[in-house]
Amino acid sequence: MEKLKRNKVNLMIDCSCFLKLNTIVLLFYLVASQPGFAADWPQWRGPNHTDVTSEKSGWPRGWPPKRLWKKNVGYGCTSPILVDGRLYVMGWKGRRSGKNPAGTDTVCCFGAATGELLWKRSYRCRYQGRFRVGDTSLYGGPTSTPTLDTASGYLYTLSIDGDLKCWNTKKEGRPVWSVNLYEKYKVRQRPKVETGTRDYDYSCSPVVLRNAVITEVGGNSGMLVAFNKKTGRQLWRSASKEPAGHNAGPVPLNVQGIRCLASFGIRKLTVVRIDERHRGETLAQHPWRTAFSCNIITPAVTDNKVILSSGHDVRRTALLQVTRDKVHQLWSSRYWSEGCSPVIHKGCIYLVIGQVHCLNLSNGKLKWRGGSFGRDSSCLVTGDDKLLVFGSRDLGLVDISPKSKKYRELTRVRDVIGGTCYPHLALAYGILAVKNKEGDVVCFSVRPR
Numbered sequence: 347m348e349k350l351k352r353n354k355v356n357l358m359i360d361c362s363c364f365l366k367l368n369t370i371v372l373l374f375y376l377v378a379s380q381p382g383f384a385a386d387w388p389q390w391r392g393p394n395h396t397d398v399t400s401e402k403s404g405w406p407r408g409w410p411p412k413r414l415w416k417k418n419v420g421y422g423c424t425s426p427i428l429v430d431g432r433l434y435v436m437g438w439k440g441r442r443s444g445k446n447p448a449g450t451d452t453v454c455c456f457g458a459a460t461g462e463l464l465w466k467r468s469y470r471c472r473y474q475g476r477f478r479v480g481d482t483s484l485y486g487g488p489t490s491t492p493t494l495d496t497a498s499g500y501l502y503t504l505s506i507d508g509d510l511k512c513w514n515t516k517k518e519g520r521p522v523w524s525v526n527l528y529e530k531y532k533v534r535q536r537p538k539v540e541t542g543t544r545d546y547d548y549s550c551s552p553v554v555l556r557n558a559v560i561t562e563v564g565g566n567s568g569m570l571v572a573f574n575k576k577t578g579r580q581l582w583r584s585a586s587k588e589p590a591g592h593n594a595g596p597v598p599l600n601v602q603g604i605r606c607l608a609s610f611g612i613r614k615l616t617v618v619r620i621d622e623r624h625r626g627e628t629l630a631q632h633p634w635r636t637a638f639s640c641n642i643i644t645p646a647v648t649d650n651k652v653i654l655s656s657g658h659d660v661r662r663t664a665l666l667q668v669t670r671d672k673v674h675q676l677w678s679s680r681y682w683s684e685g686c687s688p689v690i691h692k693g694c695i696y697l698v699i700g701q702v703h704c705l706n707l708s709n710g711k712l713k714w715r716g717g718s719f720g721r722d723s724s725c726l727v728t729g730d731d732k733l734l735v736f737g738s739r740d741l742g743l744v745d746i747s748p749k750s751k752k753y754r755e756l757t758r759v760r761d762v763i764g765g766t767c768y769p770h771l772a773l774a775y776g777i778l779a780v781k782n783k784e785g786d787v788v789c790f791s792v793r794p795r
Contacts, residue, residue: 385399385400385401385774386427386428386429386430386494386496386774386775387399387427387428387429387772387773387774388427388428388429388493388494388495388496389427389491389492389493389494389551389553389554390425390427390491390493390551390594390595390644390770391594391644391687391770392726392772392773395553395597395598395647396646396647396689396690397687397689397724397725397726397727397770398689398690398691398726398727399726399727399728399729399773399774400729401728401729401773401774401775401776402728402729402730402732403728403730403732403734403743403792404776404792404793404794405730405732405743405756405757406756407794407795408776408791408792408793408794408795409743409756409757409792410757410759411741411759411778411790411791411792412790412791412795413788413789413790414459414460414461414777414789414790414791415460415461415788415789416461416786416787416788416789417456417461417463417786417787418437418784418785418786418787419435419436419437419452419454419785419787420436420437420438420439420450420451420452420487420785421437421438421439421442421473421486421487421783421784421785422436422437422438422486422487422488422489422506422783422785423485423487423488423489423549423768423769423783424436424437424487424488424489424490424491424492424769424781425491425769425770425771425772425781426491426769426772426779426781426787427491427492427493427494427772428458428772428773428774428775428777428779429494429496429774430496431457431458431459431775432455432456432457432458432464432515433455433456433457433458433772433777433779433787433789434453434454434455434492434494434501434515435453435454435456435492435781435787436451436452436453436454436487436488436492436503437451437452437454437487437488437785438450438451438452438471438473438486438487438488438506438785439452440473442473442486446472446473446474446476446478447472447473448470448471448472448473449470449471449472449473450468450469450470450471451468451469451470451471451487451488451505451509452466452467452468453466453467453468453492453501453503453511453513453519454466455515455518455519456787458774458775458777458779458789459777459789459791461789464518465518465519466519467513467519467521469505469509469511471505471506471507471509472506472507473486473487473506474486474506474507474547475506475507475508475528475545475546475547475548476507476528476547477528477534477535477536477545477547478545478546478547479535479536479543479544479545480542480543480544480545480546480638481544481546485546485768485783486506487506487785488503488504488505488506489506489546489547489548489549490503490504490505490506490548490549490550490551490552490594490595491551491594491770492551493551493552493553493554493559494515495554495559495575498575498576499514499515499516500512500513500514500515500522500575500576501513501514501515501519502552502554502559502575503552504527504548504550504551504552504561505548506547506548506549507526507528507547507548508526508527508528508529508533508547508548509524509525509526509527510524510525510526510527510552510561510573510578511523511524512524512559512575512578522576522578523577523578524578525573525578527548527561527563527571531563531565531566531567531571532565532566532567533563533564533565533567533590534565536564536589536590536612536639537589539612539613539635539636539637539638539639540635540636540637540638540659541637541638542637542638543638543639544592544638544639544640545639546592548562548590549591549592549593549594549595550562550590550591550593550594550595550596551594551595552595553595553596553597553598553607554575555598555620557574557575557576557581558572558573558574558575558581559572559573559574559575560572560573560596560607560620561573561595562590562591562595562596562609563583563590564587564588564589564590565587565589565590566587567583567587568583568584568585568586568587568626569584569586569587569588569589569590569609569611569616569618570583570584570586570596570607570609570618570626571583571584572620572625572626581625582625582626583626584616584618584626584627584628585618585626585627585628586609586616586618586628586631588609588611588612588613588614588616589611589612589613590611590612591609591610591611591612591641592612592639592640592641592642593610593641593642593643593644593645594644594687595609595644596608596609596618597609597644597645597646597647597652598647599617599647599650599652599668600649600650601617601629601630601650601668601669601670602650602669602670604619604621604624604629604670605619605620605621606618606619606620606621606629606668607620608645608647608652608668610634610641610643610644610645610654611641612635612639612641613633613634613635613639613641614631614632614633614634614635615631615632615634615645615652615654615666615673616628616630616631617629617630617631617668617673629668629670630668630669630670630671630672630673631673632654632666632673632675634654634656634660635660636656636657636658636659636660637658637659637660638658640656640657640658641656642656642657642684642685643655643656643683643684643685643686643687643688644687646687646688646689646690646695647690648690648707650667650668650669651665651666651667651668651676652665652666652668652673653665653666653688653690653695654666655682655683655688655697656682656683656684657682657683657684657699657721658684661680661682662678662679662680662681662682663678663679663681663682663683663688663695663697663705663710664676664677664678664679664710665677665707665710677709677710678710679705679710679711679712681697681699681703681705681710681712681715682697682699683697683698683699684699684721685721685722685723685724685768686698686699686723686724686725686737687724687770689725689726689727689733690707691727691731691746692731692748693706693707693708694706694707694713694746695707695710696725696727696733696746697725698719698723698724698725698735698737699721699723700718700719700720700721701715701716701717701718701719701753702715702716702717702719702725702733702735702744702753703715704746704753713751714750714751714752714753715753716752716753716755717735717742717744717753717755718738719735719736719737719738719740719742720737720738720767721737722737722738722766722767722768723735723736723737723738723767724736724737724767724769724770724771725771726770726771726773727746728773731745731746731747731748732744732745732746732756733745733746734771734773734778736762736767736770736771736780737767738767739760739761739762739763739764739765739767740758740759740760740761740762741758741759741762741778741780741790742755742757742758742759743755743756743757743758744756762780762788762790763780763781763782763786763788764782764784764786765782765783765784765786766782766783766784767780767781767782767783768782768783769781769782769783773792776791776792776793777789777790777791777792778790778791778792
């Protein structure tokens with residue numbers, strides 16, 4: 347009789363678990379079956395490091411977008427990411443009085459649709475890096491965007507003062523491993539470039555490739571260093587000993603069948619091999635120097651071609667073709683970007699410097715321009731040929747279908763967020779996340795209503 351009761355209880359538990367599992371599967375199926383269902387946004391510039399997603403914009407029935415929630419997570423130019431219905435973001439809090447105060451970096455995980463704080467992890471960190479020089483009033487707090495390895499559930503973050511950390515998102519952000527790049531590799535201040543010295547500390551967003559997490563370190567230890575993504579053990583480092591760049595880090599690139607990373611340093615573009623037996627070797631380099639080390643833009647990549655752009659004193663955009671033995675410039679354009687990484691889509695290049703500019707990929711000539719979004723802007727391309735543009739507090743939607751011959755703004759939402767909008771947009775599963783330097787995060791739904 348007792349055994350029968352136990353079997354009955356076990357059967358009830360099994361049925362309950364089965365019903366819950368089927369409910370989760372059904373909900374996921376309903377979400378996944380919606381038009382425009384797309385991949386996560388697990389890292390800087392989205393699924394493929396391109397700011398292009400297969401997810402649709404929601405136009406017209408999802409606009410104006412429905413505001414879901416707003417939170418402040420602390421200072422920092424870092425951007426949010428969206429994975430599996432969760433939003434991950436960093437921020438710094440503390441008293442900013444004094445030359446370079448110590449405060450707290452916090453990694454937060456929110457429900458993307460609700461804004462519910464699911465977990466957070468904090469550690470002590472400076473407001474700016476230990477060798478900061480120049481423009482110190484313009485930034486502070488983390489600049490690097492977190493990267494989530496969806497296979498393992500490990501989240502990788504890099505503080506402005508060089509704290510590379512791994513967190514287990516499946517266990518409420520439990521710390522896995524940590525290394526400080528300044529201390530481990532004895533990195534010194536960046537050198538003078540052209541007319542002066544600038545050191546904006548660590549801004550590289552970690553890149554996960556197979557079993558490695560790769561980040562810029564700089565100096566005698568190697569421009570790039572790869573760590574075992576599960577243990578933090580060093581796997582290899584680049585032969586190039588260029589200083590770390592001031593942009594958001596290396597971008598995967600395939601050169602005639604060779605797996606590489608394109609890294610835009612403060613003095614040149616360096617293409618580093620990551621294929622087995624050649625990991626860390628320099629394949630090619632191309633000089634690009636701006637005064638005060640202001641190579642800020644993340645390279646945009648298509649096949650074996652790289653787009654570089656800069657403002658400051660070198661105001662131009664160039665398309666470079668990388669081969670096994672050299673880098674050849676295909677064209678140079680007088681149109682340029684200062685903070686918005688170029689986006690490549692269907693034979694066009696989109697960038698924002700005040701106005702939205704559309705350049706022809708084949709020759710760099712201007713096809714059209716228009717709108718007004720300031721210089722602290724970003725943009726991304728959706729699966730229905732729309733360009734989402736965020737800058738100067740506004741959120742705009744632009745039609746970029748192949749038939750478009752001029753700037754055509756479909757709609758604009760004004761004052762979606764205040765402050766400086768250096769952080770870039772993130773879009774996944776109908777959730778659109780925007781953030782400013784001051785740490786305000788706002789989430790919208792663009793799902794058709």
